[in-house]
Amino acid sequence: MAQYFRKNGVIYGMTKQGKIVYGGLRALERELRKEEWRDARYTIIVDENTFQHCLPLLIGTVEALQEAEFVEVPVGEECKSIEVAAQVWQTLMEGGADRQSVIVNLGGGAVCDLGGFVAAGYKRGIRHINVPTTLLAMVDAAIGGKTAIDFGGVKNSIGHFYPSVMTVVEPAFLETLPQQELLNGQLEMVKTAAVCDSTLYGRLLAERDIRSADIKEVARIKARVVKADPYDCSIRKILNFGHTFGHAIEVYTSVPHGVAVGIGMQAAMYLSVKKLGLAEELYNSYCRWLHNLVTPPHYTLKDVEQMLPLMHQDKKSTAGVLRCVLLQDLGAAVIDVEVSDHEVRDAMLKLAR
DSSP: OEEEEEETTEEEEEEOOOEEEOSHHHHHHHHTTSGGGTTOOEEEEEEHHHHHHTHHHHHHHOGGGTTOEEEEEOSGGGGOSHHHHHHHHHHHHHTTOOTTOEEEEEESHHHHHHHHHHHHHGGGOOEEEEEEOSHHIIIIITSSOEEEEEETTEEEEEEEEOOOSEEEOOGGGGGGOOHHHHHHHHHHHHHHHHHHOHHHHHHHHHOSSOOHHHHHHHHHHHHHHHHHOTTSSSGGGGGGTTHHHHHHHHHHHOOOHHHHHHHHHHHHHHHHHHHHOOOHHHHHHHHHHHHTTSOOOOOOHHHHHHHHHHHHTSTTOBTTBEEEEEEEETTEEEEEEEEOHHHHHHHHHTTTO
């Protein structure tokens, strides 16, 4: 359902944020029995991994999806291209998908990004449901309505704010993940806690295992922030902590997203100490924790010079000036802090120390 608000004499549309369902696939089965889904035709987007490891559980549990068509796309960021989106649109058209059709995105953040982008464009918008299968997607990518593809070598450069009608968290899918994928999600959880909840941050750094209760809490925090700022104009920007550096690292070195953000947070914390007076011990303790999980990268000045243009392509850059999210303290983030290229070089060259 669309809502509208007026600001400075201009009317803006605002799409209602979808709900998060924590009851797993059985809860999805109950939801899809409701009258509002009676005329729905379903297309499930999967990648090679979720086709093998997750699709059988989904269609075996959710009766409404047992007759669904499915489309397999490449694994990871490779699926987030205009060519792949066009292939999915072609499949939808050939299958007779109409305005009542529903896309079910069964996968990690890349599949959810692609599927939401496709749904936003098909017949000017059809419903989509996110069924995230990675920890990273459960706590971040599948929540909030940001959908995008990569274009011109720039991550998430073309997209929409187009929330799913529902995000379904099924913990059983975490059992299919390798340790590296769990680490990706764990680092995004720490990012959210760092900017929103100092108590949760301390707990996440102290715990060895990832608890279901913490997953739910991080997802709820993300949903609350998104509800307050659906179009990423103000408070929601705090969730970009570490991302200006992280996206450049991800594109330049092909480091997985969560790990790249974790490394980017180290750079952002370093600048937070220098520019906003963040306690140096908070920076040092984060470095110790991170380096127990991730081998600190060593970037040369040449590497940093090649990453700088990627950072200037970042959506948070304005008029050629880099703007980052930094911390005054845990749970006290400051948005739109201007950062010079010299300061970027300084932070990036300190990563491996």
